[in-house]
Amino acid sequence: MNRRKFLKIIGGMAAGAGAIGTFRFLAPGEAEALIKSSNIRWAFLVDTYKCVGCGMCVKACKLENGIPYDAPVTRTWVERYVILKDGDVLADTPKGARDGFTSPVTEGRQVNPADIDKAFFVPKLCNQCDKPPCVQVCPVGATYRTAQGIVLVDRTWCIGCGYCIMACPYGVRFFHPVYHTAEKCTFCYHRINHGMTTACVQACPFDARKIGNLKDPNDPVTKVIMTERVAVLKDEYGTKPQVYYIGLDRNVR
Amino acid sequence: MSHTWKPVFVVLAILAAIFIARTIIVPPKFGIWESGYMYGWHNKANEQFWLNYKAKYKGRDYCNGCHPDKYSAIMNSPHAIIQCEDCHGPAIDHPDNPPKLAIDKSRALCLRCHVKLPYPTSHRNDLPGFLNPDEHNPGIECVSCHNPHSPVLGGMR
Amino acid sequence: MHTWYVHGLEWTRKELFVYPNEYIYWSIQIVMYPLMTGLVAGAFVLSSLYHVFGQKDLKDMAKFALVFSFALLLGAPIPLMLHLQHPLRGFFIFFTPHFTSAISAFGIVYMTYALIVAFEIWFVYRVFFVQQVHALEKKEGMGAFLKRLMYRVFTLGAYDLSEKAVAKDKKVIKILAGVGVPVAAFLHGYAGFIFGSVKANALWMTPLMPVIFIMSAVVSGVALCMLTYIVIMEWKKFRAVKARSTTPGMARYEQLKGAEADLIRKTSRYLIFFMIFAFSLELLDLIFRGYTAVKNWDILRSVIYQRDYVDIFVKQYLIGNIIPFLLLIWPRLTVRRAAFATALVLFGVYMMRYNVVIGGQSFSLTFAGFMDYVMPVIPHNMETFKEGLLGALTVAILPFIFFYFINKVIPAVPQSGGEKA
Numbered sequence: 001m002n003r004r005k006f007l008k009i010i011g012g013m014a015a016g017a018g019a020i021g022t023f024r025f026l027a028p029g030e031a032e033a034l035i036k037s038s039n040i041r042w043a044f045l046v047d048t049y050k051c052v053g054c055g056m057c058v059k060a061c062k063l064e065n066g067i068p069y070d071a072p073v074t075r076t077w078v079e080r081y082v083i084l085k086d087g088d089v090l091a092d093t094p095k096g097a098r099d100g101f102t103s104p105v106t107e108g109r110q111v112n113p114a115d116i117d118k119a120f121f122v123p124k125l126c127n128q129c130d131k132p133p134c135v136q137v138c139p140v141g142a143t144y145r146t147a148q149g150i151v152l153v154d155r156t157w158c159i160g161c162g163y164c165i166m167a168c169p170y171g172v173r174f175f176h177p178v179y180h181t182a183e184k185c186t187f188c189y190h191r192i193n194h195g196m197t198t199a200c201v202q203a204c205p206f207d208a209r210k211i212g213n214l215k216d217p218n219d220p221v222t223k224v225i226m227t228e229r230v231a232v233l234k235d236e237y238g239t240k241p242q243v244y245y246i247g248l249d250r251n252v253r
Numbered sequence: 254m255s256h257t258w259k260p261v262f263v264v265l266a267i268l269a270a271i272f273i274a275r276t277i278i279v280p281p282k283f284g285i286w287e288s289g290y291m292y293g294w295h296n297k298a299n300e301q302f303w304l305n306y307k308a309k310y311k312g313r314d315y316c317n318g319c320h321p322d323k324y325s326a327i328m329n330s331p332h333a334i335i336q337c338e339d340c341h342g343p344a345i346d347h348p349d350n351p352p353k354l355a356i357d358k359s360r361a362l363c364l365r366c367h368v369k370l371p372y373p374t375s376h377r378n379d380l381p382g383f384l385n386p387d388e389h390n391p392g393i394e395c396v397s398c399h400n401p402h403s404p405v406l407g408g409m410r
Numbered sequence: 411m412h413t414w415y416v417h418g419l420e421w422t423r424k425e426l427f428v429y430p431n432e433y434i435y436w437s438i439q440i441v442m443y444p445l446m447t448g449l450v451a452g453a454f455v456l457s458s459l460y461h462v463f464g465q466k467d468l469k470d471m472a473k474f475a476l477v478f479s480f481a482l483l484l485g486a487p488i489p490l491m492l493h494l495q496h497p498l499r500g501f502f503i504f505f506t507p508h509f510t511s512a513i514s515a516f517g518i519v520y521m522t523y524a525l526i527v528a529f530e531i532w533f534v535y536r537v538f539f540v541q542q543v544h545a546l547e548k549k550e551g552m553g554a555f556l557k558r559l560m561y562r563v564f565t566l567g568a569y570d571l572s573e574k575a576v577a578k579d580k581k582v583i584k585i586l587a588g589v590g591v592p593v594a595a596f597l598h599g600y601a602g603f604i605f606g607s608v609k610a611n612a613l614w615m616t617p618l619m620p621v622i623f624i625m626s627a628v629v630s631g632v633a634l635c636m637l638t639y640i641v642i643m644e645w646k647k648f649r650a651v652k653a654r655s656t657t658p659g660m661a662r663y664e665q666l667k668g669a670e671a672d673l674i675r676k677t678s679r680y681l682i683f684f685m686i687f688a689f690s691l692e693l694l695d696l697i698f699r700g701y702t703a704v705k706n707w708d709i710l711r712s713v714i715y716q717r718d719y720v721d722i723f724v725k726q727y728l729i730g731n732i733i734p735f736l737l738l739i740w741p742r743l744t745v746r747r748a749a750f751a752t753a754l755v756l757f758g759v760y761m762m763r764y765n766v767v768i769g770g771q772s773f774s775l776t777f778a779g780f781m782d783y784v785m786p787v788i789p790h791n792m793e794t795f796k797e798g799l800l801g802a803l804t805v806a807i808l809p810f811i812f813f814y815f816i817n818k819v820i821p822a823v824p825q826s827g828g829e830k831a
Contacts, residue, residue, distance in 0.1 A: 052377035054365040056339045063343050064309050068414045077430045082372070091778060096430035100365030101377075102386075107426065119372035124429075133609060139514035140502045141283070141294025154299040159502055160495020162417075162435040163513050169610035171429035171775045177414030180495040190306035199310045205334040205366075206376060236705075237609055247374070253427070253776035256568035256575060257582050260529040263566070267521070275505045294506050 038147035041214040041242075042187050045221045045230070046123050048247040051208035053078055053121035055100035060203035062098065064188065066178075073174040074098065075185040076125040076200055081251055082106045083117045089251045097121075122252050123209060125200070126151065126172040126185035127233065127241030134164035134173060134184075143182060149242060150189055155181045169237045187211060214242070309343035312336065316344065326402040340401065360386075363395045417495065420794055421784050428779035434771050437783055437797040439493035441767045442805045444601045444623060445630065445760055446486040449809075451594040452631010453479035454527060458594075459680065461530075461587035471673060474642075475635045476534065477822035480527045481813035487520070489805045492796045512604040523590070523597045530586040532566070533579045535820050539565045560819070598627040605766060612706035612777075613713070613770040618695050625688035630759035632681045633752040636674060640749045642823050643670040674748045678738050685738075685755070689731050692762070709777040713769060717780060722765050730758015 061076045062069055077096030083089050090106040101121070104111055132151050135143050142158035145151050158181035165173040165182060176183035188198035192211060196202070201209045212221025224230070224246070231248040232241045245252075282297040316337045317324040327333060338344060340362060341354045369382035383389055390398075400408040418433025453475045460472035491497045503517045539561050546558035568575075599620035605611070606619025643666060650663045699710060714722060737751035768783045786798030795801055817823060 049374065050376050052366055052375065052380060053370070056336075056365070060310055060339070060343075071414055071416050072419060073416055073431050089778070091427040091776070093427075093430055099361060101370065102361065102364040102368045104368075104370055113371040116371070116373060118374045119370070120375040121377065137511045137513070137608075138294070139506070139511040139516070140499075141296070141506045144295030144299075146300055152299065152303050154296050155302075156299070157296060157499070157502065158496065159499040161490075161493070161513060162495075163511065163604075165431075165435050166608050167610055169775060171432050174431040174433075175417040175435070175495055177416050180417065186303060188308075189303040191308050193304055194308070196308060196312070199308075202310055202312055203336055203339055205336070205339070208376075253778055255578060256566075256570055257533075257578050259566040259568050260525070260532060263529075264525055267525075271504050278502075279505050294508060294510075 039215050040148045042128065042148055042150055042192060043212055043214045043221060043225065044125065044128070044187065044243040045210040045212065045224055046243060046245045047208050047210075048120050048122050048245060048249075050206045051078065051121040051123055052206055053080055053097060053101040054205070055097040056203040056205065057123060057200035057209060058096055058098045060199040061185075064191075064199035065186075067183070068177045069098075071177040072096075073177065073183075075172070075183070076123065079122045079124060079252075080106060080119070081122065081249065082111055082119040083249075083251055084111070084115050085117050086115070091251075091253065118249070120247070120249070122245070122248075123200075124170065124172070124233075125243060126187070127170055127239065127243045128185075128187060130240035130242060131238060133167040133169070133237070133239055134182075137163045137167045139163065146189075148193075150187050151184065152186055152189065153182050153184060155179050158182050169234050169239065170241070307345075309345045310336075310338050311344040312338075316341075319348070323402060330403045330405065330408070332401060332404050358394050358396050360393075360395055363401075367395075415791075415793065417793070421786055421797060423782040423784055424774075424779065425781070426774075426779035427776050428774040428781060429776060432774055432781065434768065434781055434783045436493070436767055436771060438785060438799075438802045439489040439797060439805065441760070441763045442802055443486070443489040443493075444598075444605075444627075444767075445763045446482060446489060446805065446809070447598055447601050448623065448627030448630045448759065448763075449634050450479050450482040450486055450523075450631065451598040451624070451627040452629065452633075453482060453635050454590055454594045454631070455628050456632050456635050456677070456680070458587040458591045461584055462591065468673075468677065470669070471635060471639060471677060473534065474639060474822050475631075476527070476531060477816060477820060478635060478638065478809075478813055479631075480524075480531055481816050482809045483524055483527055484812050485805065485809035488808060490516075492801055492805070512600055512607055515600050515603075519593070519597050519600055523593050526586055526590045526593055530583055530590065531820065532564070533583045533586065536565065536568060536579055537571060537576060538820065540569050540571055543569075595624050598624050601627075605770070610775065611770050612710055612773075614766065616695055616699075618691055622688065622691045622695065625684055625691055626759050626762055628684045629681065629688050630756060632677065632684065633755040633759070636677050636681065637749060637752040637756065640670070640674065640745055640752075646823075671745050674745055675743050678743060678748055678751075681752070681755070682735065682738050685731065685735055689727075689735075706777060709773045713773050713780075717772065718765060718769050721761060721769070726758055726761040726765055729754060730761050731755075734758065 055078055058074055058077055061067070062074060065075055067074060072095065074096040077093050077098075078101075079091060079093045079097075080101055081089065081091050090109060090111065092107045094101075104113075128150055130149065132143075132145055135145055135151060138144075139161060140157060140159055142154045143151060143164055144154070155176075160175065160180055160182070162175070162182070165175070173182055173184045175181065188196070188200075191198055198209075198211055201211055210221050210224075212219040212225075214222050214225070216222055217226075225244050228246065230244040230246055232244060233248070233252070235241065280296050280298060283295070284297070313324065313336055323337075327335070327337070340358075341356050344354065345351065347354055364383075364386055366377075366380050367382040368386055369380075369384045370377045371384075372378050395401075398410055400410055402408075416433070418435050418437075421437060422433040424432075456468065457472040457475035457479065460466070460468040487500075491500050494500050503514055504521075506514060507518050508514050509518075542561040543558055543565060546554050546561065549558075602620035602623030605614040605623075606616055608614045647663055647666050647670075650666055696714070699707060734751040734754040737747055737754070740747075771781060772783070773780055786794035789795035789798055789800055813822075
């Protein structure tokens with residue numbers, strides 16, 4: 001066999017493998033069947049009036065999901081906003097509120113209660129967007145959106161480029177301190193699919209956090225989202241976030 | 254054929270190498286799924302990894318199975334809204350693993366709710382608490398006098 | 411629990427209200443990466459100016475720029491690899507080629523471009539390869555045998571040196587050089603797209619970003635070629651002076667000097683042209699942001715005009731753009747002045763990358779807090795080495811080492827005067 005013949009065979013193999021390996025598109029019917037296969041669309045509801053900033057949710061989340069307790073990263077956190085009469089907006093989230101808020105000192109400032117116009121706590125977590133920019137930018141397909149609308153990360157496939165972390169307008173992503181792959185809130189995928197609620201929802205004593213199925217019209221969370229005035233965070237990015245808030249304020253970032 | 258086509262064969266060889274490597278390394282369930290080309294690349298099998306992740310928080314009903322006395326005590330108190338595991342830590346496979354839970358009895362835990370933060374529009378404002386907790390028996394754990402399962406004055410230890 | 415570390419914790423200083431998970435995730439390696447690809451693209455465009463557009467005055471520079479571009483190309487993925495948390499998985503991006511992710515496009519664009527450069531070099535040097543194979547035939551010894559084997563592989567079995575075949579080579583070179591320019595622009599435009607398309611980042615998100623990147627890429631590439639050329643020629647002049655008494659056949663000092671000054675003056679005209687373009691685009695971007703003043707302008711203004719003022723207006727615009735521009739357009743350009751100006755231009759482009767990459771992360775997604783990158787100078791683990799001064803220097807030096815070895819195999823340093831390869 002001469003060289004040219006050999007190269008031709010290699011070339012043929014390349015074309016063949018390419019056809020099978022790379023460009024396997026699903027037939028439209030197949031794809032549609034996959035999309036519609038789920039009758040669940042998980043959504044989250046946060047009532048900022050009820051939240052007291054105890055941080056039990058953050059503690060539970062870190063322990064449940066194996067994020068090193070003292071590492072300064074977290075899948076969920078609680079922010080405190082203190083809006084003063086002079087127009088100043090103070091906001092902080094010490095340790096992501098893992099230990100709650102036990103001091104009136106905000107952003108290093110001692111606040112006189114008489115100066116406060118309004119003040120409240122806002123829990124944050126992954127918005128499990130309908131149009132997740134993090135999934136869009138992943139170069140290797142390590143992060144993806146499941147049929148139930150949850151965005152997950154494949155720890156065996158993530159290369160750790162950090163592009164998804166950059167793409168998220170909500171700052172919910174980080175590198176796992178042990179596995180060093182992109183890490184994020186999964187709505188406790190392992191719990192909600194086995195009849196349990198998320199660790200943060202369970203740990204919350206005040207019902208400030210709830211999770212529900214948007215495709216079930218009788219779901220209490222769905223009813224609130226459909227019939228009451230709720231807001232989402234940063235909708236200007238077109239990400240279609242699926243964490244809904246009651247009592248959101250214009251000062252919330 | 255002209256020698257100028259030689260590089261094309263090198264290109265084909267490189268492509269072949271990539272495709273062969275791809276066939277070996279990429280999991281068979283990897284592909285374009287669900288919402289088409291735009292957001293679809295991933296390993297479908299990975300969902301199973303997250304489904305199989307072990308839950309650690311079991312909820313108060315699990316605790317009730319062995320500790321019905323404690324369960325009914327707290328459920329009849331103003332602390333009924335608080336899950337056992339918020340203070341006792343995640344049950345995991347207790348009593349097999351861990352045989353004993355590490356209970357957080359610290360002042361700091363109680364103060365998460367019982368430091369008074371006078372915040373209008375927040376429920377925190379309604380909770381009973383200290384404006385200045387350091388003035389009330391500093392350095393002593395709250396639970397040495399107060400019973401968290403019955404946090405009323407009658408339940409004092 | 412296992413030992414852990416949080417990526418970014420060591421070099422990020424937070425101020426005011428910042429989300430808990432925010433850190434400077436993309437640090438100095440990501441500054442180096444567009445700088446490197448920029449140099450690649452710029453060097454290639456310079457060589458193509460001769461091959462495609464027949465700019466005869468750049469003949470000597472063209473060969474050098476082409477091979478140098480290849481050396482830079484080999485160095486370009488290294489900052490990417492170093493910044494990955496799982497560098498060994500880096501090649502996965504070749505398995506999922508798609509254009510949804512700008513980084514994924516890297517696999518396709520980079521390979522395409524690398525092959526174009528490699529094959530252009532192949533066509534330029536094919537005659538040389540064949541000559542080497544024949545020349546080494548007579549030599550004995552293991553070294554010569556291996557060297558000959560290497561050159562034989564390099565010929566890809568194409569030994570035809572007839573006039574017709576060589577003419578064909580020339581034709582293909584022209585095509586490849588022509589195709590290479592848009593691909594080089596695309597390679598760098600997409601590097602700009604990586605940043606410009608991040609809608610979460612207020613500073614990065616602008617459709618001008620790819621164009622700005624292409625222009626400053628050409629600027630930096632031309633500047634680096636000029637500077638390297640000057641350094642090499644100085645070295646040759648130095649050798650010429652030393653060797654004149656012993657080796658009569660060697661190039662004369664005056665000959666070298668004349669050729670060098672002439673070439674530098676000609677190349678500098680192209681540099682000035684692209685500098686005007688790059689600077690105008692950046693200014694346009696700044697003016698637009700200030701004039702439209704959308705929601706994020708408050709935080710951007712405090713970053714641009716206060717926190718990063720020195721980095722942007724003094725280091726980048728004044729030292730990196732305006733001063734070298736004046737130095738270059740001032741009449742009677744000398745080689746020494748050109749060397750100084752091009753060094754400043756390179757610094758300016760580096761600062762531009764720095765201000766984009768680090769500047770874009772110096773404010774929080776909350777628009778109410780700031781982050782500072784404190785570059786680790788003395789490393790105490792792999793992370794602080796990779797994301798610190800030493801990692802950046804490694805990346806900056808590697809292409810020159812690559813070029814040194816490539817130049818041993820395919821001589822690319824201009825042979826002005828009498829010296830013959």
